Amino acid sequence: MIVISNPIEIVNEINIIHSLFEEGMELFHIRKPNYSKEELRLFLSKINSSYYSKLVLHQRHDLAEEFKIDRLHFTEKDRLAKPNRFQKPVRFLSTSVHSIEAFNGLTKAFDYAFLSPIYPSISKQNYVPTKNAFEEIKKRTNQNTKLIALGGVSVENIEEVLTNGFDDFALLGTIWNSKNPIENFKICQQIAHSF
Template sequence: MKHRLYSLPSFFEGEASLLNSLFKVGLPCLHLRKPQQTLDAYTCLLEQIDASYYSRIIVHQYPELVSKFGLLGLHLTEAARQHLNNEELQALISEQHQNGCLVGTSVHQKKALFSLPSNLDYSTVSPIFPSISKKNYQPTEHWQITELEFSFALVGLGGMGMETLEVAYEWGFREVAFLGAVWNDLSSVLQNYQLLCKKINDLTL
């Protein structure tokens, strides 16, 4: 079972240091998601992250950062994706792929998956379980995906933690994304992350 981590939506003191530590212990993919934050603020944080880790970062805003820093890829929010017509979306995906970058998006309803371009690299689907980081953010779909087949990967997001990983695995998810289970206690971020990694390893032995 693969995994990735979403950043907290706001910046905080010591964030770059914590991210560097997470990468050092093996974090394979970070989603840098800071809604409504400025390009300068994003740039400042990226400049504090060890450049050897840029190839593990997917950014949710400011596509120009992907080429500037040599990042792993670009994530299109559902709103950003819906803002583009099919031609524009295909052109954006092709451009990123030509530069060796990934492109993914988000969906919150199962039916939306069937209208996504087949050449996307992944789509997050959420929320799978009641959110850890957002109050009263509950699933509106039953996300068992064992019967679904797409050309892109499906990444389970929302409420993903120690108590739900096994269920997610049983429902067919082979990749998940963490947020609250890692970040809800800033004093134990590394410990939280490493416990989740151990749980994943135990599931897939």
């Protein structure tokens, strides 16, 4: 189970992030598309350094070395624009796709990929699936890269995601649009651990 940051700053965000890690959050994707390099540097510096190995950077990849972060994420647009960037010195690479065909075409460089949206998005208005992901996943041929469900994943549908071919799922709106993000995380975690 992966958690993605809220794209914009929220009240008490760093404390919530630390609480999520204390509750067992395995990976935290930092997606702050409108942050300057300095804003992101300040944000990262507030996170306890003991968690840096569990952070994934979506933007400002040049900060990875400074913070000893060895996980980078590439949007579909970035991946297609610069196909030769995906060398390791970093240990883990992930990306985003919006079709099973794009997922099947990924190289072995990527450890996992988000396929979205699976359901109508909780955090992005009018971001809805154009195809049935559970039908599409039957065309999966790429077994080297883990397939992660993203988009509208919530307490109500985690079981459906995990029993229909996805390797894991990512949460954004379910956490950050909740009145109690920690409790929501714990419920999702319990469901995930039952599989």
